[in-house]
Amino acid sequence: MKNKKYILSFLYYMLAAFGISLTIKAAVGVSSFNSMNVAIAEVTKIEVGTITTFVNLLFLIACFFIEKNKKFLEYLFMIISLVCFGSVINLFLYHLLFNVQIESYYLSIIVFIVGTIIAGYGTGRSLYYGILKFPIEKYCILLAEKYNKSFSFYRYGVDIFSILISLFVSIIFIIPMYVREGTLLSFVLLTFVINKSKN
Numbered sequence: 001m002k003n004k005k006y007i008l009s010f011l012y013y014m015l016a017a018f019g020i021s022l023t024i025k026a027a028v029g030v031s032s033f034n035s036m037n038v039a040i041a042e043v044t045k046i047e048v049g050t051i052t053t054f055v056n057l058l059f060l061i062a063c064f065f066i067e068k069n070k071k072f073l074e075y076l077f078m079i080i081s082l083v084c085f086g087s088v089i090n091l092f093l094y095h096l097l098f099n100v101q102i103e104s105y106y107l108s109i110i111v112f113i114v115g116t117i118i119a120g121y122g123t124g125r126s127l128y129y130g131i132l133k134f135p136i137e138k139y140c141i142l143l144a145e146k147y148n149k150s151f152s153f154y155r156y157g158v159d160i161f162s163i164l165i166s167l168f169v170s171i172i173f174i175i176p177m178y179v180r181e182g183t184l185l186s187f188v189l190l191t192f193v194i195n196k197s198k199n
Contacts, residue, residue: 009129010081016122017049017085021092022115024048025100026108029180031116031190032159033136035166038178043169047094053086059135066142074131081132112182113189120193127198159187 023030030038034048037055041048060078064070102108126132140154163179170177 005129006077006131009126009131010084012122012125012129013081013085013132014088014122016119016126017088018092019115019117019119019122020052021089021097023112023119023182023186024089024093024115025097026102026112026115026182028105028108028112029182029184029186030178031186032162032166032179032183035178035183036162036169039166039169039175042175043173047086047090049086049089049091049093051086052089053082056082056085056135059139063135063138063142066139066146078132078135082135109181109185112185116186116189117193120190121197123190124194124197127194 020030020034024034024038029035033055034052037051038048040046041051044051057079060075060082064075102111123134127134127137136158137155140151140158143149143154144151163183166179167177169175170179
């Protein structure tokens with residue numbers, strides 16, 4: 001039974017990665033965290049999924065040093081899952097969806113909304129099993145427990161930091177802005193879908 005939970009949790013994790021790929025492909029802006037990753041990827045010419053994995057691993061390393069009662073197998077499983085997570089994003093963005101062109105702005109919005117719902121559902125279902133945690137959420141929970149501030153305080157802090165980095169990179173290196181209408185849509189829709197699907 002526990003093995004089934006691990007498999008399902010992993011599959012939903014990968015479903016979330018597919019949803020993120022769709023939101024990036026829609027090209028109407030992305031969530032706050034992904035806007036930073038996409039901007040960095042654009043400048044460095046490193047694939048977005050690889051950047052996403054790297055940044056998530058940084059948060060996971062931070063968690064490892066903060067958390068008192070570490071479960072090493074849990075961290076190992078999360079590392080493997082994060083590598084696969086980034087690989088799925090790369091697979092869809094740079095291979096399976098590479099030649100797909102979205103000509104209509106309204107179609108782009110629809111693709112973005114569908115991608116956000118898929119990403120939110122995958123995230124929520126993965127959280128439901130409580131096995132695979134997302135490094136940013138885990139990091140914010142640990143900080144909230146340690147410094148007596150709310151989880152929301154730190155989570156919104158990460159969002160604001162990500163948006164500022166994304167804007168800074170876009171302005172300095174004169175690349176497209178990835179903080180756009182999609183960022184606002186994601187802010188409203190993603191949390192709603194996650195909350196609905198994790199129960």
